[in-house]
Amino acid sequence: MKQTQLPHPPLNPTVAATRRYNVGLALAMAAYLVVLFATIWTIRHYDPQGFLRFVLALAPLVPIALIVPIGVRYFRETDEFERRMTTESLAIAAGVTALLSATYAFLENAGLPPLSAWWTWTVLMLSWAVARMTVCRRYR
Amino acid sequence: MPSLPVKNRLKVLRAEHDWSQAELADQLGVARQTIVALEAGKYAPSLPLAFRISRVFSKPVEEIFDADSAE
Numbered sequence: 001m002k003q004t005q006l007p008h009p010p011l012n013p014t015v016a017a018t019r020r021y022n023v024g025l026a027l028a029m030a031a032y033l034v035v036l037f038a039t040i041w042t043i044r045h046y047d048p049q050g051f052l053r054f055v056l057a058l059a060p061l062v063p064i065a066l067i068v069p070i071g072v073r074y075f076r077e078t079d080e081f082e083r084r085m086t087t088e089s090l091a092i093a094a095g096v097t098a099l100l101s102a103t104y105a106f107l108e109n110a111g112l113p114p115l116s117a118w119w120t121w122t123v124l125m126l127s128w129a130v131a132r133m134t135v136c137r138r139y140r
Numbered sequence: 141m142p143s144l145p146v147k148n149r150l151k152v153l154r155a156e157h158d159w160s161q162a163e164l165a166d167q168l169g170v171a172r173q174t175i176v177a178l179e180a181g182k183y184a185p186s187l188p189l190a191f192r193i194s195r196v197f198s199k200p201v202e203e204i205f206d207a208d209s210a211e
Binding site: 012013014015018078079080081082084136138139140 | 165166169170171173174176177178180182183185186189
């Protein structure tokens, strides 16, 4: 028997924010896959040229761009400790990405071949994941 | 200046009330991992969260948090 019976609180706002984020992210990723495959199919079957080809190449970015407001909303609605961890890990990831991209830019000047812009995205996401794990462990 | 940990009696008070970390987290509207970090003394809460904790335990803030440990 509990010493102090707890009142029934409303749904924890942090839990609700996480649910909204997960649902939004899943819908955006599903839309991305649909648009991506539709775009690939259209380009293969109709081989559009010129402006339309660029529009189709960029079409999968529309559902991906939706992840930004979904993420911003989650950041604003979640609790202060989660915001602290997200801010710290993103700051570390931004620093690592800036350092590595500048390093390779100097190496390009010295003769190394130019890399795809995808590498910057990959480094940012990987360093964010590693920084997030490190920051989480620090507060345990 | 690095953020200094603030010692607190959160774990003891929670045990006195026989609440789980998840139950306390729901009362405060935060994630369970926030309670873990608070109890471990690794995270100092904001003033609004400290006041919510104070209300939940019906105790003044200075009886829950050790102000001297932050100096």
